[in-house]
Amino acid sequence: MENRLTIKDIARLSGVGKSTVSRVLNNESGVSDRTRERVEAVMAQHGFSPSRSARAMRGQSDKVVAIIVTRLDSLSENLAVQTMLPAFYEQGYDPIMMESQFSPEKVVEHLAMLKRRNIDGVILFGFTGVTEAVLGDWHSTLVLMARDANGFASVCYDDTGAITQLMQRLFELGHRHISFLGVPPADVTTGQRRHDAYQAFCKRHKLTPVAALPGLAMKQGYDFASQVITPETTALICATDTLALGVSKYLQEQRIDNVQLASVGNTPLTKFLHPEIITVDPGYAEAGHRAAEQLIAQISGKGEPHQIVIPAILS
Numbered sequence: 001m002e003n004r005l006t007i008k009d010i011a012r013l014s015g016v017g018k019s020t021v022s023r024v025l026n027n028e029s030g031v032s033d034r035t036r037e038r039v040e041a042v043m044a045q046h047g048f049s050p051s052r053s054a055r056a057m058r059g060q061s062d063k064v065v066a067i068i069v070t071r072l073d074s075l076s077e078n079l080a081v082q083t084m085l086p087a088f089y090e091q092g093y094d095p096i097m098m099e100s101q102f103s104p105e106k107v108v109e110h111l112a113m114l115k116r117r118n119i120d121g122v123i124l125f126g127f128t129g130v131t132e133a134v135l136g137d138w139h140s141t142l143v144l145m146a147r148d149a150n151g152f153a154s155v156c157y158d159d160t161g162a163i164t165q166l167m168q169r170l171f172e173l174g175h176r177h178i179s180f181l182g183v184p185p186a187d188v189t190t191g192q193r194r195h196d197a198y199q200a201f202c203k204r205h206k207l208t209p210v211a212a213l214p215g216l217a218m219k220q221g222y223d224f225a226s227q228v229i230t231p232e233t234t235a236l237i238c239a240t241d242t243l244a245l246g247v248s249k250y251l252q253e254q255r256i257d258n259v260q261l262a263s264v265g266n267t268p269l270t271k272f273l274h275p276e277i278i279t280v281d282p283g284y285a286e287a288g289h290r291a292a293e294q295l296i297a298q299i300s301g302k303g304e305p306h307q308i309v310i311p312a313i314l315s
C-alpha cells in the first residue's frame with residue numbers, strides 16, 4: 001500500500017504527541033502499555049509504513065542488524081563498534097544501536113522486540129547474567145562480545161594474558177611493589193579474571209599483593225587510588241584505562257610522580273592524555289571487525305557459530 005500518512009498523522013489519530021509515536025516505533029520506555037497498543041492499532045489500521053530509517057528500526061524491509069552495547073559511554077565498546085559499522089555498511093546492512101545497562105532483563109526485552117521485528121542478526125556485548133537462557137534461540141544469528149556461551153558465536157578478550165603481560169613488563173623494569181586496582185569478581189572477565197591473573201603473578205614471583213576492586217567508573221579510580229598506593233608502591237596496574245584516568249587525576253592532585261601506572265585498554269584518550277601510562281591493547285578494534293564478519297557469515301549461511309579469542313598486545 002502507498003504510504004501517505006506521516007508520524008504526525010498517526011500522532012493525531014492516536015491522540016498522542018509525535019514523540020510518543022516515535023517512542024513506540026523505537027520500542028523505547030516511557031510509554032504505557034495502553035498507549036503503545038493504541039498507537040500500534042492505529043498504525044496497523046492505516047497500514048502505516050514509516051520512513052526508511054524507522055523501517056530499518058522495525059526490521060520490515062531492509063537488511064538490519066542490531067548492536068546491543070552495555071553502555072553508550074564505554075570507550076572500549078565504542079572502539080569495537082567503530083570497526084563493526086563499516087563492515088555492516090559495506091554489505092548493505094543498516095545497524096541499529098541499543099543499550100542494556102548491564103541488565104539481563106533489558107537484554108531479554110530487546111531480543112524479544114528484535115525477534116518480533118524480524119531483524120537479521122544481533123551483536124550483543126555480554127556480561128554476567130547473560131546466560132544461554134537469556135540468549136534463547138538466537139544461536140544462528142547472534143554474536144556475543146567479551147563473553148562466551150555454549151552454542152553461540154563469541155569474540156572474547158584475553159583478560160589473563162593482558163594482565164600477565166603488564167605484570168611481566170613492570171617486573172622486568174625492576175618493580176617489586178606493584179598494586180592493583182580493579183573491578184569486583186562478580187564481573188567474571190574484567191573483574192575476576194584480571195584480578196586472578198594479578199594474584200597468580202604475585203604468587204609466582206613472591207610479591208605481596210595490594211589490591212582494591214571498586215568498579216568500572218573513572219571516579220572509583222580517583223576515589224580508591226589512596227587505598228592501593230602505600231609508601232612502598234612503585235607501580236600500579238589498573239584493570240581498565242578508565243580507572244587509570246581516575247587514578248591519574250589523584251596522582252596529579254597529590255603531586256605523586258614516582259608511581260608507574262599501567263592499564264588494560266590502550267584507548268586513544270589515554271594515549272593522548274597520558275602517554276606515560278604503560279598499556280596493553282586487548283584488541284577492541286579487531287574484535288569489532290571480526291564480530292561483524294562472523295555475524296554476516298552466519299546470516300548468509302556461510303559460517304557456523306564458533307569462539308574467537310583476540311590476543312592482547314603490549315603497547
Ligand SMILES: O=P(O)(O)OC[C@H]1O[C@H](O[C@H]2O[C@H](CO)[C@@H](O)[C@H](O)[C@H]2O)[C@H](O)[C@@H](O)[C@@H]1O
Nearest residue numbers: 070074075076125126127146187189190240242
Ligand atoms: O571503561 P571502558 O572503556 O568501558 O572499559 C571497561 C571494560 O569494558 C568491557 O568490559 C565490560 O563490558 C563487557 C561487555 O562489553 C562485559 O562483558 C564486562 O563484564 C565488563 O567489565 C571490556 O570488555 C573490557 O575490556 C574493558 O576493560
